[in-house]
Amino acid sequence: MPIAIHPRIDRLQPYEAGERPEPGLPAIKLNQNECPYPVSPKVSDALSRLDPDLLRVYPDADCLALRTALAEVHGLPPSMFLCGNGSSELITLVFRTFVGEGDTVALPDPTFGLYAVVAAMYGAVVRMTPCDSDFRFDPEALASGRPRAIVLANPNAPTGRFVEAERIESLLRRADCLVVVDEAYADFAPPGTSAIRLTERYDHLIVLRTFSKAYALGGARVGYAVTNPRLIEAMKKGKETFSVHALSQLAAEAALRDAAYVRECVARIGRTRERFAARLRAREWDVVPSAANFVLAAPPAGGLSARSLYGQLRERGIFVRHFDTDRLRGMLRISIGTDSDMDALLDALSRLG
Amino acid sequence: MPIAIHPRIDRLQPYEAGERPEPGLPAIKLNQNECPYPVSPKVSDALSRLDPDLLRVYPDADCLALRTALAEVHGLPPSMFLCGNGSSELITLVFRTFVGEGDTVALPDPTFGLYAVVAAMYGAVVRMTPCDSDFRFDPEALASGRPRAIVLANPNAPTGRFVEAERIESLLRRADCLVVVDEAYADFAPPGTSAIRLTERYDHLIVLRTFSKAYALGGARVGYAVTNPRLIEAMKKGKETFSVHALSQLAAEAALRDAAYVRECVARIGRTRERFAARLRAREWDVVPSAANFVLAAPPAGGLSARSLYGQLRERGIFVRHFDTDRLRGMLRISIGTDSDMDALLDALSRLG
Numbered sequence: 194m195p196i197a198i199h200p201r202i203d204r205l206q207p208y209e210a211g212e213r214p215e216p217g218l219p220a221i222k223l224n225q226n227e228c229p230y231p232v233s234p235k236v237s238d239a240l241s242r243l244d245p246d247l248l249r250v251y252p253d254a255d256c257l258a259l260r261t262a263l264a265e266v267h268g269l270p271p272s273m274f275l276c277g278n279g280s281s282e283l284i285t286l287v288f289r290t291f292v293g294e295g296d297t298v299a300l301p302d303p304t305f306g307l308y309a310v311v312a313a314m315y316g317a318v319v320r321m322t323p324c325d326s327d328f329r330f331d332p333e334a335l336a337s338g339r340p341r342a343i344v345l346a347n348p349n350a351p352t353g354r355f356v357e358a359e360r361i362e363s364l365l366r367r368a369d370c371l372v373v374v375d376e377a378y379a380d381f382a383p384p385g386t387s388a389i390r391l392t393e394r395y396d397h398l399i400v401l402r403t404f405s406k407a408y409a410l411g412g413a414r415v416g417y418a419v420t421n422p423r424l425i426e427a428m429k430k431g432k433e434t435f436s437v438h439a440l441s442q443l444a445a446e447a448a449l450r451d452a453a454y455v456r457e458c459v460a461r462i463g464r465t466r467e468r469f470a471a472r473l474r475a476r477e478w479d480v481v482p483s484a485a486n487f488v489l490a491a492p493p494a495g496g497l498s499a500r501s502l503y504g505q506l507r508e509r510g511i512f513v514r515h516f517d518t519d520r521l522r523g524m525l526r527i528s529i530g531t532d533s534d535m536d537a538l539l540d541a542l543s544r545l546g
Numbered sequence: 547m548p549i550a551i552h553p554r555i556d557r558l559q560p561y562e563a564g565e566r567p568e569p570g571l572p573a574i575k576l577n578q579n580e581c582p583y584p585v586s587p588k589v590s591d592a593l594s595r596l597d598p599d600l601l602r603v604y605p606d607a608d609c610l611a612l613r614t615a616l617a618e619v620h621g622l623p624p625s626m627f628l629c630g631n632g633s634s635e636l637i638t639l640v641f642r643t644f645v646g647e648g649d650t651v652a653l654p655d656p657t658f659g660l661y662a663v664v665a666a667m668y669g670a671v672v673r674m675t676p677c678d679s680d681f682r683f684d685p686e687a688l689a690s691g692r693p694r695a696i697v698l699a700n701p702n703a704p705t706g707r708f709v710e711a712e713r714i715e716s717l718l719r720r721a722d723c724l725v726v727v728d729e730a731y732a733d734f735a736p737p738g739t740s741a742i743r744l745t746e747r748y749d750h751l752i753v754l755r756t757f758s759k760a761y762a763l764g765g766a767r768v769g770y771a772v773t774n775p776r777l778i779e780a781m782k783k784g785k786e787t788f789s790v791h792a793l794s795q796l797a798a799e800a801a802l803r804d805a806a807y808v809r810e811c812v813a814r815i816g817r818t819r820e821r822f823a824a825r826l827r828a829r830e831w832d833v834v835p836s837a838a839n840f841v842l843a844a845p846p847a848g849g850l851s852a853r854s855l856y857g858q859l860r861e862r863g864i865f866v867r868h869f870d871t872d873r874l875r876g877m878l879r880i881s882i883g884t885d886s887d888m889d890a891l892l893d894a895l896s897r898l899g
Contacts, residue, residue, distance in 0.1 A: 195749065195776075196644060196723075196724050196749070196750050196777060197644070198643060198644065198780045199642070199643060199644055199645065199646050201642070201646075201784075202642065202643045202780055202781075202783050202784045203780070205783050205784065207782070207783045207784075208787060210604065210607060210787050210788070211604075213604070213606060213607075222603065225603070225604050227602060227603050227604065228602060230602075231598050231599070231601075231602055232598065232601050232602060236601070237598065240596075241594075243593075245584050245585065245590060246584070246765075247765050248584075248585050248589070248762065248763055248764075248765045248766050248797065249580060249581060249583075249584055249585060249762045249763070249764060249765060250575065250578070250580050250764050250765055251563065251564075251566070251578050251580065251758070251764045251765065252764075252765050252767070253566060254563060254566075278631060278786060278788075278789050279786075279788060281786055281787065281788065282786055282789070285786065289552070289554070289555065289667075290551060290552060290555045291549060291550070291551065291552055292552065293552050293554075314642075314784060370549075371549050396548070396549070397549050405604070409601065409602045410601055410602070411601075411602060411603050411604045411605075412599075412600050412601045412602060412603055412604065412605050412791065412792035412793070413601050413791060413792070413793075414605070414788060414789070414791050423548075424549060427551045427555055427556070428555075429560070430555050430558050430560045431554075431555045431558065431560075431667060433631060433632075433634055433635055433638060434561060434563050434634065435563070435631075435632060435634065435767060436631050436632075436635070436767065436789070438765065438766060438767050438791045438793070438794060439765035439766070440765070440766075440791070440793055441791060444601065
């Protein structure tokens with residue numbers, strides 16, 4: 194007797210993450226926006242002085258030490274933070290807690306593909322608001338048509354475009370619904386981009402953050418939501434109790450407390466990004482201005498297509514991202530690695546003609 | 547404008563896990579069925595020789611190395627395994643993938659409280675089949691009334707009662723629906739209890755396992771499902787992509803490959819359990835025979851109530867579990883720690899009269 198798969202899953206086109214290179218083979222991995230620099234030495238120290246009981250017993254479901262550290266850094270009470278298994282768990286949790294079958298969810302187009310996948314899983318109707326021809330997105334435009342929720346990434350992915358917090362505030366004034374701002378890449382953006390300080394004044398705002406990018410903890414799976422305690426408590430009810438690993442709580446706290454290290458990594462990545470973007474432009478690539486740790490760029494017309502470059506780079510052990518949608522088909526999204534990673538990529542591109 | 551919380555969450559009574567003692571205070575923790583012995587030295591070794599890149603880059607979403615090790619141990623193909631963030635993530639995933647609004651889910655009563663919480667979150671109707679007066683449960687009885695799914699724990703929690711795999715097979719022959727057997731405690735049960743080998747023959751069976759109990763990895767959050775590849779693929783579509791931490795995949799694989807160590811821990815816990823149960827019985831406690839790493843036991847009539855003992859032990863830094871339901875109110879569920887943990891508990895009980 195074949196077991197029926199629920200339509201919410203059966204019809205789902207799952208999110209496809211960037212490919213992992215074959216373990217053991219040399220590779221330059223520029224397809225998941227990971228930090229090219231190792232975690233802070235303070236994280237390695239904390240893990241090497243590990244209480245072995247941390248593995249044996251259940252972790253603190255409330256992530257109290259980490260939330261306390263986050264509260265200090267952001268100058269908000271710990272009750273305004275919820276930690277999760279990467280911001281991806283928190284994206285699911287937002288839909289689970291606030292979005293029902295048939296509700297409309299407004300997204301910019303393009304944006305991070307996971308939002309539409311999770312929306313579909315909860316039976317929501319996705320309404321896309323196209324970015325302009327330079328991939329700039331208009332947060333206020335998302336508010337029209339009374340959606341149940343607006344989800345946007347700032348800086349946006351996979352474009353790297355950002356807007357100032359004032360634009361988010363103007364959206365908040367206009368929107369009569371939940372507004373979720375995913376700030377996975379905000380550490381790389383100019384000061385004044387983050388909407389976190391607005392969570393105190395706007396009860397319909399949830400900001401998401403992650404330790405997977407600037408904090409070099411993609412393997413540790415820690416993200417957090419910042420919003421008012423009422424929404425935090427609601428999300429907590431539906432959350433997997435122990436989803437944040439004990440070692441990850443420790444690693445994230447140590448990483449957060451080494452602000453100088455993350456600032457230095459972010460600055461290096463920013464310098465490499467501008468250097469790399471300039472070199473691509475010198476080769477007549479069209480590069481979208483980025484405030485994140487990646488660039489979206491189109492190869493010059495008349496040469497190899499983006500899809501073909503993607504495949505040929507992959508054969509040479511260089512992994513970048515290609516999205517097969519109308520808007521993005523002609524472009525590559527390239528994570529910013531070290532200068533030498535980017536030189537190797539430029540070198541390979543030269544040889545591919 | 548107050549954001550509406552979806553009824554699936556608003557009406558939810560969330561699962562309450564056992565309390566964590568205040569960090570830094572001396573405590574004997576017998577309330578979450580954790581292993582009292584440290585992880586295998588092979589796990590500590592593996593973590594101390596850690597490639598620091600494991601923290602930096604996203605983990606293997608497919609947990610291939612761990613699934614390959616599981617496949618070897620169980621003699622089944624890797625395509626029959628799905629790893630998750632503890633078996634709790636997999637319980638949620640089973641409901642997400644196979645259970646819809648209004649579907650009936652059959653559970654024994656009592657059983658692990660999380661099943662009914664997740665069922666409620668997916669709008670399912672829970673039908674409880676009471677265990678007999680000795681807390682024995684009748685797997686076949688769960689099949690009546692054509693539920694969408696049957697979920698049971700074997701050994702059952704919080705009773706410790708188990709049935710042989712033959713009884714599960716008899717249920718599988720009778721049941722025209724999904725059958726989920728949570729084997730979180732099967733490592734502690736007599737050989738012949740596990741239904742894993744039945745997954746090859748019965749396409750409507752999902753077996754869940756965890757590394758949180760016998761493998762002493764409660765802090766690492768790794769569980770797995772065993773079933774046919776069709777159901778594995780369906781569950782994978784709705785799963786959080788990177789929910790299993792990179793270090794946890796490594797730790798679980800190392801723990802699994804040290805079978806001698808886990809056998810020794812399990813044997814010690816079994817000896818302590820029988821010694822402790824005998825001492826409780828000698829004090830006229832009513833102890834449910836257990837095949838797990840805990841016992842459910844009622845203090846003698848005429849003395850302090852279970853609830854009062856729970857509170858007074860807690861004040862003395864000894865944490866056990868008390869469930870405030872009609873069936874369980876008169877009992878305590880006590881995890882099996884070391885002999886000295888159990889002696890400290892017996893000693894405290896003596897002093898409480």
